[in-house]
Amino acid sequence: MSTPIPPDLRVLCRKLTSIPPAQLPRALPSLIRHVIRCKDCLATPHDQKPKTNASESTVLVHTLKTTITNTLLNGRSREGRFAAIGLIKAIIDVGGWEALRGSESWVQGLLSIVQKGDPISSKELAVVTLTRIYTLLNPYQTLVREIATPTLPAFITACIQLLKAPAIDQAQVQSLQFIETICDAISTLIPLYPTTLRPSSAQLKSVVWKYLLPSEADDVFVPRSLQQAARRLVITIHFVAAKSGGSDEWTKLVSNVASELQCTLDQVFRAVDESWEPAEGQSRPRVDFGGEPHRSGGIAPDGFPAWSGLHAGAERTIGLFSYLADSLRYPTKSAVAIPITTLMDVVSRVCLVARISPKTQTWDQSLQTNAAIGRDEKDELWSLIPDIHIAAMQLLLVLTQRLGENTLSSIPETLDHLTRVFKSGISVASVRATGYVVFKELLSVAGPTLSKPSVDMLDPIIGACCRDLQQHAGYLKSTDKPNTANGDTKKNGIIANADLFLHPQAANTESATILDPDHQDAANALLPVLLSFLPQQHLRPTLRGLLEKTAILTSNRDAMLSSVLHPYKDQRGRVYPSILPHLTQQYPHDQGLEILRTNIRTIGLQDRASPSQLDHEHELDNDEYVEEPQDNTNREEEHLAAPQPIDSTVTFSSLSKMELDIPLKNGNPFGIGDAQKSPEVQSFQEHKTVQVTHSKRKHEDPSESSSKRQELSPPPPQSALSKEPPTSSVNDAKDAKDAEDESDDDSVHLNMELEEDEDEDEDDDE
Numbered sequence: 001m002s003t004p005i006p007p008d009l010r011v012l013c014r015k016l017t018s019i020p021p022a023q024l025p026r027a028l029p030s031l032i033r034h035v036i037r038c039k040d041c042l043a044t045p046h047d048q049k050p051k052t053n054a055s056e057s058t059v060l061v062h063t064l065k066t067t068i069t070n071t072l073l074n075g076r077s078r079e080g081r082f083a084a085i086g087l088i089k090a091i092i093d094v095g096g097w098e099a100l101r102g103s104e105s106w107v108q109g110l111l112s113i114v115q116k117g118d119p120i121s122s123k124e125l126a127v128v129t130l131t132r133i134y135t136l137l138n139p140y141q142t143l144v145r146e147i148a149t150p151t152l153p154a155f156i157t158a159c160i161q162l163l164k165a166p167a168i169d170q171a172q173v174q175s176l177q178f179i180e181t182i183c184d185a186i187s188t189l190i191p192l193y194p195t196t197l198r199p200s201s202a203q204l205k206s207v208v209w210k211y212l213l214p215s216e217a218d219d220v221f222v223p224r225s226l227q228q229a230a231r232r233l234v235i236t237i238h239f240v241a242a243k244s245g246g247s248d249e250w251t252k253l254v255s256n257v258a259s260e261l262q263c264t265l266d267q268v269f270r271a272v273d274e275s276w277e278p279a280e281g282q283s284r285p286r287v288d289f290g291g292e293p294h295r296s297g298g299i300a301p302d303g304f305p306a307w308s309g310l311h312a313g314a315e316r317t318i319g320l321f322s323y324l325a326d327s328l329r330y331p332t333k334s335a336v337a338i339p340i341t342t343l344m345d346v347v348s349r350v351c352l353v354a355r356i357s358p359k360t361q362t363w364d365q366s367l368q369t370n371a372a373i374g375r376d377e378k379d380e381l382w383s384l385i386p387d388i389h390i391a392a393m394q395l396l397l398v399l400t401q402r403l404g405e406n407t408l409s410s411i412p413e414t415l416d417h418l419t420r421v422f423k424s425g426i427s428v429a430s431v432r433a434t435g436y437v438v439f440k441e442l443l444s445v446a447g448p449t450l451s452k453p454s455v456d457m458l459d460p461i462i463g464a465c466c467r468d469l470q471q472h473a474g475y476l477k478s479t480d481k482p483n484t485a486n487g488d489t490k491k492n493g494i495i496a497n498a499d500l501f502l503h504p505q506a507a508n509t510e511s512a513t514i515l516d517p518d519h520q521d522a523a524n525a526l527l528p529v530l531l532s533f534l535p536q537q538h539l540r541p542t543l544r545g546l547l548e549k550t551a552i553l554t555s556n557r558d559a560m561l562s563s564v565l566h567p568y569k570d571q572r573g574r575v576y577p578s579i580l581p582h583l584t585q586q587y588p589h590d591q592g593l594e595i596l597r598t599n600i601r602t603i604g605l606q607d608r609a610s611p612s613q614l615d616h617e618h619e620l621d622n623d624e625y626v627e628e629p630q631d632n633t634n635r636e637e638e639h640l641a642a643p644q645p646i647d648s649t650v651t652f653s654s655l656s657k658m659e660l661d662i663p664l665k666n667g668n669p670f671g672i673g674d675a676q677k678s679p680e681v682q683s684f685q686e687h688k689t690v691q692v693t694h695s696k697r698k699h700e701d702p703s704e705s706s707s708k709r710q711e712l713s714p715p716p717p718q719s720a721l722s723k724e725p726p727t728s729s730v731n732d733a734k735d736a737k738d739a740e741d742e743s744d745d746d747s748v749h750l751n752m753e754l755e756e757d758e759d760e761d762e763d764d765d766e
Contacts, residue, residue, distance in 0.1 A: 005057045008034040009041055013060055016067045021080035024072070028083050032090045039094040046098070065091075065102065073109040081113060082122045089129040092136065100140065103133055104147050111151060114158045123162070124178045130155055131185040138192045152193055156200050159186060163207040176226055183208060183229035190236045191333070198240040208233055213304055213319040215312040227319065231326045239333045246333035254327050258342045260304055261320040265349060267293035268313040268388075271378045273368035276349040289372040310377055314384040321346075321391035325398040343399060344410060350392045351417035353385060354424035386425045390434045393421060397438045404445060411446045412454065418442070419457045422464075429519060432464055436522035440529050447533030455538040462530060462543055466550040468523050471513040473554050524556055531562035537569055541576070544568045552582045557590075564596065 012034040019027055035042070046058045068091075072084035088106050091099050110133075113126045134155075137148045159182045186204065190197050197204075211230035214222040238249035262278075263285075270287045293313045297306030307316050324343065355366040363382045396414060400407050407414070418438060425431030439461055443450075470476040515523070531547055539547075551559035560583040568576040584593055 005060065006038050006041060008037040009057070009060050009064070012038065013063050013067070016064070016071070021072070021075065021077035021083070023079075024083035025079050028086045031083070031087060035087060035090040036094060042091060042095040043098050069105050069109065073106065078118060078122065081118065082125065085110065085113070085122065085125045085129055089125070089132060092129070092133055097140065100133070100136055100143055100147075107133060107147060107151050111154055111158065114155070114162070120175065120178050124181050127159070127181055127185050131188055134189055135192065148193065149196060152189070152196050153200075156186065156189075156197060156204075160200065160203050160207055176220075176223060179211070180223075180226045180229045183211075183226070183233045187229070187233045187236045190233075191239045191331075194239045194333075198242075201237050201240045204237060205234055210305065213316055213323070215305070215307045215315050217307060217309070217312055218305075227322070228326060231323055232330055235327050235330050241333070244334065247336045250327070250332055250336050251339070254324065254339060255342065257320055257323045257327070258339070258346055261317065261324070261346055262349075264295055264313060264316050264320060265346075267295055268310065268317055268381070268384075269349075269353060271370055271373035271381050272353055273370055274349070274352065275368075276352050278345065289370065293377075310380050311384065314388060317388055318391040321388075321395050325395045328398045328402045338399075338403070340399075340403075340410065343395065344413065347392045347396060347417060348413070350388055351421050354389070354420050356420070356423065358424055358427065386428045386431050389421045389425055390430060393418065393434050393438045397434075397441055400438075400441050400445060408446050408449060411442070411449070414442065415450075415454055415457060419460070423460050426460065426464055429516070432468065433516070433519040433522045435461065436465060436519075436526040440522070440526045443529050443533045447529070448535060450535060450538070452535075452538040455534060458530075458534075459543065461526075462547065465523050465526050465530070466546050468513075468515060468519070469527065469550050469554045469556075472515045472520055472523075475553050524554070524559075527551060527554075527556055528558040528562040531559055532566055536566055537571065539568070541568070541570060544576070548579050552579060552586075555586055557583070557587055560586075561593075561596075 012031060015027065015031060015034075016024075024031075041057050042061060044057070046061050068084050068087050072080040073088070075081065075084075088103075088110070092103065107130065110126045110130050114123055114130070118126075134148055134152060137143045163179060163182060186197075208230040210218070211222055211226055212234065214220075214227065235250075235253065238246045238253065241249045266285060266287050270289060270293060292308055293310050294308040295304075295306060295313065295316070297303060304316075307313055324346075328338070353367065355361055355363060357366070364378070369378060396418065400414075418435065422431065422435040439458075467476060527547065527550060531551070536544065547559070548563050550556070551563060560579060564578050564580045564583060567578060570576070580597060584590075584597055587593060
């Protein structure tokens with residue numbers, strides 16, 4: 001039984017003959033939709049020259065291909081040729097091998113369009129279509145021998161002529177996009193046909209030389225996407241090396257770029273008396289302090305363009321860092337030896353030029369500077385350093401992504417560099433955003449292996465991440481404006497803003513801090529990593545509370561889930577209450593949380609306790625009572641002062657349900673730290689206290705034991721996120737004493753209660 005002919009095939013053939021060629025580009029979207037719906041018919045094998053008794057589908061397919069080739073592709077109308085290119089691309093995509101085996105005439109016609117004087121849009125579409133055909137031909141060796149091998153050299157030659165043709169207006173964005181398309185096309189074909197493209201490798205390097213590392217001195221602004229496309233092309237050329245020489249070519253390229261970067265930094269950092277020394281023991285060259293920083297250019301294709309001026313040198317530095325990152329990002333022909341020492345040496349040199357205390361020190365106070373350099377050049381360098389730091393961090397990011405767990409040996413050094421750079425540029429939003437991305441990747445690989453000193457180094461990053469998210473959510477106020485209501489503006493040198501008196505709500509609008517989408521995404525992605533991949537026992541309780549508070553305020557589901565799955569234990573082994581009630585309240589319809597909530601509810605309650613109860617047990621173990629200090633000046637561990645914002649100091653207080661304004665209707669049914677508890681749980685806590693009292697006081701005088709138990713009775717439980725234990729309650733002590741008098745054997749009574757709970761559960765199940 002033959003397959004029915006789709007009506008789109010008849011419509012397509014009719015439209016191609018009835019629509020004037022000048023109107024075909026407008027109708028091209030609908031024509032392509034018809035082609036896609038004819039997929040099965042176009043992919044079915046047909047005779048290249050249909051016979052008299054051929055089926056109707058064979059005749060229609062032959063008519064379609066003939067019309068595209070003879071009438072449109074080889075016609076005189078530019079609009080018709082443009083429509084033919086689009087139709088050929090669509091047929092090749094859906095037709096598979098059947099379309100490829102008859103594409104030789106199409107390849108010849110597309111090459112003629114690339115070589116002729118058609119518009120840039122037609123040339124660009126022809127380059128894309130030819131690249132698609134050559135890519136799909138690669139698995140079929142017979143078709144490669146018949147179609148690709150004879151025509152591919154002509155295609156590469158035409159592309160080279162387009163890249164260096166002076167007729168193209170380099171100032172037009174369309175021309176720059178066309179050049180980027182050509183670079184991407186050649187980069188795609190080089191790994192597939194390395195032998196065929198080997199003779200053109202030197203010419204390819206020379207024609208993209210000016211797009212690799214542009215500077216402000218160039219006549220044309222080169223967009224970053226074109227720079228990346230040109231670098232990818234040069235990096236991919238090592239595929240054409242004979243036999244196993246590709247790895248050597250790649251290593252040579254990376255070494256040349258790293259060496260050029262060091263020479264560029266000699267000029268850019270000449271105002272700084274650097275403490276850095278080359279890792280390989282090489283002597284640092286002498287730098288000329290006269291004139292502007294500059295670097296002479298080399299000879300293409302292995303050299304680099306010249307530059308002059310500090311700003312151009314900083315752009316060249318950033319470009320070279322991106323060049324090294326791209327060399328690690330793209331695949332290689334074979335296994336290569338990554339020069340980690342060389343790369344880390346460059347990163348180390350850049351990261352050492354940073355301020356340790358940016359709020360209290362200027363750049364001149366933080367670094368040793370050369371007196372021979374003027375103030376203007378130094379100020380310009382200080383303004384350019386954050387961008388250079390970002391480029392260095394992006395190189396570390398790509399290196400970590402490429403090596404993965406193999407970077408564990410260099411984690412301490414990398415963490416030290418990142419922390420130094422982050423603290424130096426913490427007031428710059430782009431530095432913080434890039435730091436969040438790099439730290440997320442780094443902690444995902446090596447977070448569980450960090451020691452306590454390494455975790456302590458992350459305090460500024462944790463505080464800045466929480467501060468950014470809370471400011472973006474509107475829970476953190478900015479710096480209070482100076483009080484000018486008394487009118488004493490002349491005495492204090494402050495000019496009052498009259499609009500703020502007329503419209504007071506404008507002050508709150510000005511203080512709102514809205515993050516860029518990329519910045520917000522980076523901070524949101526880092527927050528759950530800090531709760532899941534960091535060793536939680538190394539975190540201070542205040543930092544852990546700050547992370548949980550931020551997760552709840554910003555409704556970060558992943559961060560809240562990470563907090564629940566990784567409960568916090570301090571150095572004494574005390575388990576702090578879970579924030580599962582807040583998670584289930586904010587996401588009540590999340591089916592995945594139902595399993596988690598049910599399992600946590602059935603956990604043995606003796607393994608969990610509130611901070612107040614744990615403090616009480618610790619006092620019993622020490623057999624002494626320490627009264628809570630009335631002075632809060634020395635209680636640094638109970639409250640966390642967040643890292644200093646750009647303009648102010650903000651203190652994060654402990655989180656409570658009242659602060660969140662998220663009241664729990666029925667209390668917390670999942671944790672111990674709730675104001676409302678079931679009778680079974682309350683009875684269990686009382687008997688647990690009695691057991692501890694008996695074990696510790698059995699040799700003491702009964703009267704002393706009774707009085708001291710009244711003093712040391714457990715305080716009422718707190719909310720899930722409260723960090724300060726409340727004052728002891730006399731009523732709870734009396735209840736614990738009454739529970740002690742009612743039973744002589746606490747363990748037996750506890751077992752009876754647990755058995756009764758099981759019986760009740762069974763009755764409920766029935």
